[in-house]
Amino acid sequence: MAATASVPVSTCLPVLLAHSHCYLGWMERSLARPRNGKIIAGVCAGLADRFGIPRTLVRIGFVFFGLFGVGELVYIVLWIIMPKGP
Numbered sequence: 027m028a029a030t031a032s033v034p035v036s037t038c039l040p041v042l043l044a045h046s047h048c049y050l051g052w053m054e055r056s057l058a059r060p061r062n063g064k065i066i067a068g069v070c071a072g073l074a075d076r077f078g079i080p081r082t083l084v085r086i087g088f089v090f091f092g093l094f095g096v097g098e099l100v101y102i103v104l105w106i107i108m109p110k111g112p
Contacts (some may be wrong), residue, residue: 028055029035032081035091054081056074056076056111057072057076057108058076058109058110058111058112059072059105059108059109059110059111060072060075060109060111061110061111061112065085067101067105068108068110068111069104069105069108070084070085070088070101071084071100072104072108072111073104088100
């Protein structure tokens with residue numbers, strides 16, 4: 027069995043704090059439906075903007091899960107819950 031070296035948290039913490047925008051930057055964005063760049067209601071665009079992933083990928087995911095009957099229900103619920111963006 028190979029020995030693994032553990033790194034103390036005290037050495038990692040300054041690095042994480044110095045680069046917190048890289049690790050925690052996606053948490054600062056709010057979940058809202060944009061007024062521009064939407065196709066139907068902006069749910070997929072809002073989710074993609076919030077989590078920093080391509081809008082097309084989110085839309086394909088909703089279509090894929092829509093084939094199983096789950097995507098439509100989730101989309102409608104998010105449409106009701108998500109506020110409109112500024």
